[in-house]
Amino acid sequence: xxxxxxxxxxxxxxxxxxxxxxxxxxxxxxxxxxxxxxxxxxxxxxxxxxxxxxxxxxxxxxxxxxxxxxxxxxxxxxxxxxxxxxxxxxxxxxxxxxxxxxxxxxxxxxxxxxxxxxxxxxxxxxxxxxxxxxxxxxxxxxxxxxxxxxxxxxxxxxxxxxxxxxxx
Numbered sequence: 141x142x143x144x145x146x147x148x149x150x151x152x153x154x155x156x157x158x159x160x161x162x163x164x165x166x167x168x169x170x171x172x173x174x175x176x177x178x179x180x181x182x183x184x185x186x187x188x189x190x191x192x193x194x195x196x197x198x199x200x201x202x203x204x205x206x207x208x209x210x211x212x213x214x215x216x217x218x219x220x221x222x223x224x225x226x227x228x229x230x231x232x233x234x235x236x237x238x239x240x241x242x243x244x245x246x247x248x249x250x251x252x253x254x255x256x257x258x259x260x261x262x263x264x265x266x267x268x269x270x271x272x273x274x275x276x277x278x279x280x281x282x283x284x285x286x287x288x289x290x291x292x293x294x295x296x297x298x299x300x301x302x303x304x305x306x307x308x
Contacts, residue, residue: 168198193218272297
C-alpha cells in the first residue's frame with residue numbers, strides 16, 4: 141500500500157525549504173538588503189559591490205537560470221565590480237576641491253591669533269572663533285602676533301610665523 145502525503149503535512153522547516161527552492165529570488169533580495177545595511181555601517185564601497193552581485197543573481201533567477209548558474213553570476217559580477225568599479229568610485233569619493241575639505245583639513249593654512257605665547261611645547265591660539273592648544277615649529281611666538289597653521293597634531297595646532305611659511 142502506498143501512502144501519499146497530503147499537502148502541508150511536512151514540518152514547517154521542510155515547507156520553508158521547499159518554498160525557498162521554488163523562490164530563490166527571496167534569498168537574493170535578502171542577501172542584497174543585508175549587504176546594503178552592512179555597507180551603510182562601513183561606508184567602504186565593498187559590500188555594495190557584493191550587493192550588486194546579489195541583484196545580478198536576482199535578475200538571473202527571474203530569467204529562469206538554475207541556482208548553480210545564479211551563484212556563478214553573483215560571484216562573477218561581484219568580482220568584476222570589486223576589481224573595476226570600486227577603485228574608480230573610491231577615487232571619485234576621495235577627491236574634491238579645497239572648499240570641500242573636512243573639519244581639520246580646512247584649518248591648515250589658516251591664519252591664527254596667538255593668545256598665549258607659543259613655544260615648542262605649549263601655547264594657545266585662536267583659529268576662527270575657536271581657541272586651540274598650540275606649539276611652534278621654531279622659537280617662541282609672542283601673544284598678539286598672527287601666525288599660520290601648518291598642521292594639526294591631535295588636538296594641537298602646529299603653527300609658524302607667516303615669514304617662515306613663505307617660499308624662498
